[in-house]
Amino acid sequence: MRKLPAALATAALAATAGLVASAGTSPAPAAASTTPPNIVFVLVDDLAWNLVQHMPNVQRLQSDGTTFTNYTVTDSLCCPSRSSIFTGKFPHDTGVFTNESPDGGFAVFRNRGNESRTFATALQAQGYTTAFMGKYLNGYLPKDLYTPPGWTEWYGAGNAYGEYNYNLNENGTLVHYGNTDADYLTDVVSAKGKSFIQRAAASHKPFLVEISTFAPHGPFTPARQDLDKFPGLTAPRTPAWDTLPTNAPTWLAGNGPLTAAEIQKIDIDYRKRAQAVQAVDRMIDGLRQQLVDSGVADNTYVVFSSDNGFHMGDHRLVEGKQTAFDHDVVVPLVIAGPNVPSGISRPQIVQNIDLAPTFERVGGAAVAGDVDGRSLLTLVTGGPTAPWRTGSLIEHHGPGASPDDPDVQDARNGMPTTYEALRTATYTYVEYDNGEREYYDRTTDSYQLRNTYAGLSAARKATLHSDLDALKNCHTNASCWTAGHVS
Template sequence: MQIFAPHSSPSPALTRARLVVAAALAALLAILAFAASSGTEVARSADERPSFVVIQTDDETLDQLYASLNVGGIEVQAMPYTQALIANRGVTFNRYYVPYPLCCPSRTSLLTGRYSHNNNVKGNVPPNGGFTGFKARQAYSHNIATWLQAAGYRTIHIGKFLNGYGDEPFDEGKDVPPGWNAWHSVLRADTNHYFYGYTLNNNGTLEGPYGDPGSWETREYGERDDFGCPSAPLNGKPCFYETDLFNTLAWQELTQTSPEQPFYLQLDYTAPHGDFRRPAGPEPATRHYNTFAGAPYPHGRAEGFNEGNVNDKPRFIREAPYLSLNEIHTYRVYYQKALESLRAVDEGVKLLVDTLGGMHRLRNTYIIFTSDNGFFYGEHRLTGGKFLAYEPATHLPLLIRGPGIKAGTATGELAANIDIAPTILELAGAEADKSIDGRSLASSPSSRPPTSKPTANRPPNAPASAARARGQRPVPRSWRRRRTTSGSASAPTSTSSGRAARKSSTTSPRTPMSSTTSSASPTSPPSGPSSTPSWSA
C-alpha cells in the first residue's frame, strides 16, 4: 500500500469530454448557487496552487518530539497537537538528517537546498557564517523565498532567522532580506534577550523590547506573564512570551492573506534553544513551568549516555571525564525546561491548523515540521552543544501533511534539509535560479538525480538504502494534489509516547485518549490551548 494514492492520466479524448461536462455542471451550479443565496458569497481561490507552512524549531531533538511523562498512569505528551495534527494526518520521515548540525549552516541549507560547502555559509559567526556571512553570499538573494515570490506566492517570515541578525551596525537590524512580503524577525545579536526583553524587526521597523527580562542575575522562571496567558490578544491579556507572540503574528498574517493568493509561511521558533545568560537554558511559558518535572532523561536514548568505552571516539572525547552527578542534574533540569518550552510551540501548531481550517485553506496547504539541529544531553559524555555528526545532533524530526498525503504513514526513505526547498518548488510549480543539491521528496526515488558520485558497487539512481531493500516503502511516485475529506481533527490530552512511528515503515494514526471540540474562526484566534478544530481536515 502506497503512502499516496496512485494517479493515472486519462486519455486526451476522455479528458476533453470530462472538461465539457464539468464546465456545463459548473455553470449550472453557479446559477443555482446565486439564485439560492441571500447575499452570502463563498470565497473561492482563483489560484489552486498549494500553500506551505514550514515550522522549524531550534535545537529540538528527535526524542523531544515524542517525549512523554507518566502522570497518574497516563502518558502525557510534550507535543500532543503536533503528533495528532501533523504526524497522524501526514507522513513521518524516520530517516531525516541534517548534514551540518549547527544553526546557521542548517537553516541556510533549508532555505537554499544546497550543502554548506556549496552555499558557503559554514558557521554561526562572520566572516563565513551568521547573518553577516549569509548576506555576503548568493544565498541572501537566491533562496526559497525569492523563488516562490517570483512565482506569485506571498512569503512570510516569523521568528528567528539566523544568528547575529540585528548585529550589523550598518543597518541597525532593520534589514529585510529579499523575497519576503511580510517580515517579523527577532533580533539575534548577542545583546538581545531570548524569551522576554527581545526586539522584533516588523517589516523594517524595530519594535520592542517585548516583555521585561528583569534582573538576569536574580530572576526566577515562571514570573513573566499571567498564568492564564496563552497568546496575545486572547482574553485581552498582553502576553509577551516570545513563542506566544510568534504564534499570534502567524495567525494575524494568515488571516490577512488574500484567499486568492497562495502563501509560504516560515515560522522559526527559538524554543527549545536556551539563553546563555543566567540562569542559562530554555525558558518555558509561565503556564508550562514545572509541567514536565521528572521527565525521563535522556528520553529513549540511554545507550550512549555518559558512555563508558569511548576508544573509538576522537581524542577530545576520549580525554573527557565521566559526567558528574552535578552535571547530570544540571542537564536533567535543562532537558525538562526544553520540553516545557516546546509546549507553547505545540499550541502554536494547533493555532495554525485551526486557523487554516477556519479559512477553508487547510486541505490545500502543506505543513512541514522539523528542527534545525539536535542537542547533546550527555551522549558520548557531551553536554551543551551539537555540531558533531552523531545521531542526537543530526537525526531529527520531519513531519509533512498536505494534499495527497495518506494520513498516519511513515517512510524509511533517506531525507535531508536540502530536500525541503526542491520539494516545495516542485509542488508549487516554481523554479530555482541556482543549482540545488537536494532532491524533491515528491518524486519517485528511482527518478531522482544522484547527490553523490557513483561507486563501483552502486551506479547512479540505484536504491540507496538497505532499508528500502528490506521492504521499507519509499516516498510514493508523485505528490499530485488530491482533495480528501476525513473526520474532524482532535488533539489529545495524552496518548502513547509515539515512538512506534520511528520503529516501522508504516504506522496507524495514534488515537487520542480524550478530546474536546469547539469552532474555529478566521476572524479571531481559537479561545485557548484546550480547544480543538471542528472542521473537516
C-alpha cells in the same frame, strides 16, 4: 481537533504532478484556473527527536501526514543548517560553515548572494504572498531594519533566546517586547502567524509562511504557564548515556564519566526543554485550526522540522550539538497536506537541502541547476519504491566558537574538530581533517558505540573515502544526485 480534511483539491493534484515531473516522470495535465498550494513551515531550534514524545500536536501531525525517519541536516549547527534550508545547498556551496564571520553567519550568507536565491524569492516571483517570523540567521540584527529579499511581510528577531525582552523588526519598524506573559516570543509569532494566514487566505492568493522559533534553544525558557509541567522528568538514559565509543576520536576521547553536578543540570535542563516546546506544540495546533477556519486546510502543506538535534549526556557529552552522531544530525521532518499519505513513515535518506526545491516545486517554480537538493514530494507520490539517494553529507568546521556564540560549548570537550561525514541507512563514516576516522555499523550498533574503522579492509576504506569525496565536491543538482548514490 483537528485532522486536516482528507479531500484532495484539484490544485494540489496539479502541483504534485509537477513535482513528480521534476524527478523525471511525465507530468499530468494541470488545470490552468487552480490556486497553487499554500505552505506553513514551522522550524524550531535545537529540537531533538526525544522531545517529540512530549508534543501531542506534533504526533497528531504525524498521524495526519508523513514522517521522514532518516532526515538529516547538513551541519548540526544553527546558521549552516538554516542556510542549507533556505537555499537547498550544502555548506560548501553556501559558504556558511559556522555561526560567525569569516566562516559563517548572516554576513557571509548575505555577502555571497545567497539571499537572492532562496525558496522565498522563488515563490514570491510565482505570485506568492510570503511571511517570515522569528529567528533568522546568527548575526542578524533587527535594529538595522533590514528585510531580506523574497519576504512580503517580515517579523525578524535577533538575539531573542531568552523569549522575553527582545526586539522585532516588523516590516521596517523596530518593536520592543518586554517581560509580560503576552510578550513570550513563541506566543507572539504564533499569533502573528495565525493573523497572516487569515489575511492571506482572504486575499485568495497562494501564501508561504515560515515561523522560526528560538525554543527550545538554551537558556530553555518555557512560557510561564508551563513552568510546573513534567514534575520529576529526567533526560532519557539511552545505551549511549555517559559512555564513550570505542576508539573515540581525540577531541572526545579525554572525556571522563559525567559528574553528579553535570547529571543534575542535564536533567533540569531536559525538563525545561520539554516545558519550552509546549508553546510550540500549541502553536502548531492553532495554526492548523486557523487553516481550517480560513477554508484553506485542504490546499496547504504543513511542514514541521528542526535546524539540528541536541545531545544531553550521550557519549559523555553534556549539552550541545555539532557532532556526526545521530542525536545531533537526525531530526524530525513531518509533512501533512494535499496528497500526502496519513500516518506513513518514509525511511529514505533525505536532507535539509531538499526543503527549498520541495517548496519551489509546490509553487510551480523552476529549481535552479546549482541547487544541491531534490523535491521530497516525489517520495510521497512515488511511494517507498521511488528512486532516491542512499547517502547524506554532513560538513562541519570547528571547534573555534567565540565566547559570545550562543552555541559555544564550554563544559568539557564537546566541540568536534573539522570533519566531513557520510551517513547512509546502515552506517556512519567520518573523516576528520587531522586524519582520524570513525565508522559505525548502525545495523548492529544503533547507538554508535563501536568505532570499527580500523578493522575495515583497505578496499572498503578506499570506497568510503571516494564516496565521501564525491559528495563534498559536488556543486549541482545532477552531480550531487549522482554522488548521493553510495554503496
